[in-house]
Structures are given as structure tokens and as C-alpha cells.
Amino acid sequence: MSASGDGLIRQWKRDGEPVGKPWDGGGAVQSIAVHLDDTTIVSGSIDGRLRLWNVKEGSMIGDPWEGHDAAVRCLDWSPDALEIASGSQDGTIRRWNPATGRQIAPPIKTSHEWVYAVKYSPQGDKFISGGAAGPICVWSRDGKLLIEIKGHHDMTASLCWSKDGANIFSGSLDDTIRKWRAIDGKELVVLRGHTNAVRSLCLTPNERYIVSASDDCSILIWDLKSNQAVGDPLLHDDQVLAVAMSPDGKCIASAGLDKKIYVWNPEAALERHQVGVLCALVFLYPFLIILVV
Numbered sequence: 206m207s208a209s210g211d212g213l214i215r216q217w218k219r220d221g222e223p224v225g226k227p228w229d230g231g232g233a234v235q236s237i238a239v240h241l242d243d244t245t246i247v248s249g250s251i252d253g254r255l256r257l258w259n260v261k262e263g264s265m266i267g268d269p270w271e272g273h274d275a276a277v278r279c280l281d282w283s284p285d286a287l288e289i290a291s292g293s294q295d296g297t298i299r300r301w302n303p304a305t306g307r308q309i310a311p312p313i314k315t316s317h318e319w320v321y322a323v324k325y326s327p328q329g330d331k332f333i334s335g336g337a338a339g340p341i342c343v344w345s346r347d348g349k350l351l352i353e354i355k356g357h358h359d360m361t362a363s364l365c366w367s368k369d370g371a372n373i374f375s376g377s378l379d380d381t382i383r384k385w386r387a388i389d390g391k392e393l394v395v396l397r398g399h400t401n402a403v404r405s406l407c408l409t410p411n412e413r414y415i416v417s418a419s420d421d422c423s424i425l426i427w428d429l430k431s432n433q434a435v436g437d438p439l440l441h442d443d444q445v446l447a448v449a450m451s452p453d454g455k456c457i458a459s460a461g462l463d464k465k466i467y468v469w470n471p472e473a474a475l476e477r478h479q480v481g482v483l484c485a486l487v488f489l490y491p492f493l494i495i496l497v498v
Contacts, residue, residue, distance in 0.1 A: 208234035238280040249277025284329040292320030322364040335361025354390035376403030410454040418445035436474040
């Protein structure tokens with residue numbers, strides 16, 4: 206699924222063949238989130254409204270949901286699919302009942318000015334937010350602020366959790382990716398390699414790697430054991446705004462200001478890296494022998 210500033214939501218096969226007709230998202234579509242069973246998606250648009258869609262039929266379910274006063278920049282389903290969280294340029298997070306389209310609690314006024322990222326924990330007991338100002342915030346399921354995580358020097362654009370809920374990863378306009386301990390916000394790792402803003406992050410299913418997309422027109426794959434970027438950068442012709450991985454880990458999809466969607470094979474990229482390491486070891490081996498002798 207892809208969403209665009211052209212106001213359309215499109216569905217594709219992995220080989221690039223479009224599926225059905227595009228859907229009218231009500232102005233520039235800023236965010237989409239897919240239900241875990243792939244039957245339903247929610248979209249957020251520049252008009253401040255959310256829309257729920259039936260994927261199979263390609264049609265909107267009910268009327269748009271109203272509440273935000275500005276563009277909806279991020280969305281996420283809770284793991285139990287009983288609620289959807291939305292973050293907006295109005296500085297609020299709102300939570301919705303997908304069965305009724307109604308808000309289930311008062312809006313949360315954040316310190317972010319613009320909310321750019323919101324993510325439920327895999328266990329569903331918390332969610333996190335980040336944005337144009339202020340620290341990363343960890344909230345309880347009922348909307349109480351638990352901790353604030355400080356460390357980035359610019360806006361937080363993307364967030365994700367480890368599967369066990371113990372760690373949080375963040376991408377920022379300060380060009381870095383950071384790993385935090387969720388319970389107390391302690392900074393564990395800083396990944397540096399991009400030369401411009403980091404816009405989007407996703408973990409591989411085995412959590413060995415994290416994939417990042419940046420305004421420097423590249424996608425990097427990071428080994429979370431060595432905390433180093435591996436393989437060659439995957440390049441676009443313009444800024445990369447979004448990256449996602451298929452559930453089976455066999456494809457990376459990315460999109461940006463060049464108006465194209467790219468599909469990558471991460472295994473091929475990692476194999477090239479491993480072959481490169483092997484060649485380096487073979488090349489160095491004779492010199493190691495000479496030094497020993």
C-alpha cells in the first residue's frame with residue numbers, strides 16, 4: 206500500500222503491478238496503517254480527517270472521522286486492534302474506536318508541537334510519540350505520561366519498538382538513529398552514518414537489523430550486533446521519506462520525493478556485504494602469515 210501527496214492511496218503487487226483503482230484519500234494523504242489481518246487500513250490526510258478502508262473492496266467504510274484541527278501525520282493500530290492512535294500537526298494524539306469511528310478518550314495535548322510518530326508497544330500496554338519539539342514521550346495505554354526521553358538534538362521523525370517492548374528505536378532530523386531502554390529512557394546506542402535527516406525506520410523480523418531512510422537519498426541497513434551500517438547504501442534520486450519491510454523479511458519497500466516506490470531484496474544486499482568481508486579476510490591472510498613468521 207502507498208499513500209501520496211497526490212491524494213491517492215494505491216495497492217500494488219510486489220512486481221509493481223497495480224491492484225484495482227486508486228482510492229481518493231481526501232487531499233494529500235500523510236499516513237496509512239494496515240490492520241494486522243490485512244483486511245482494513247486507516248489513512249490520515251491533510252484535511253485532519255481519518256478514513257477507514259476495506260482493502261478487498263477498495264472502498265471507504267462509513268464517513269471520515271473528524272477531530273483533528275490539522276494534518277494527520279502518523280497512525281498506528283493497537284496490537285489487539287481495538288483502537289487506533291493518530292498524531293497530528295495540531296500537537297495532539299487522539300485515540301479512536303475503529304468499530305464506531307469515535308474517539309475513546311479526550312485528546313492528549315503533547316509537547317511536540319507537531320506529532321510525527323506514534324507507536325503502540327507490542328504488548329499493547331503503552332504507546333510512544335515523537336515530533337517537531339520536545340522529547341520522545343512514553344504513555345500508558347490510558348494516556349498518562351510515564352517518562353520523557355531526551356537526547357536527540359532535532360525533531361523525532363520515526364519510532365519503533367523491539368518485540369519484547371524493552372527497547373525503543375528513534376530516527377531524527379539530527380541525522381542519527383538511537384536506541385533507548387524503554388523502562389527508564391536510558392540511551393544505549395547512537396548510530397551515525399546518514400548525512401541528513403532520518404525520516405523512517407523499520408526492524409527486520411528477526412531484529413538483527415534495522416533499516417533507515419533518509420533525506421540524503423539513501424537507505425541503510427544496520428547490524429544491531431556491531432552497530433554498523435552493512436552493505437552498500439540503497440539509493441533513490443531524491444529524499445527518501447518512508448521505508449517498510451514485508452512480514453517475511455524478504456522485501457524492503459521505500460518511497461520518497463522522486464515519486465517512485467522501490468522494492469529491494471535485503472538478502473542480496475547482505476550477501477554482498479558478507480562476500481566483501483570474506484574477500485577482505487582472504488586478502489589479509491598472507492600478510493598475517495608473514496607477520497607471524
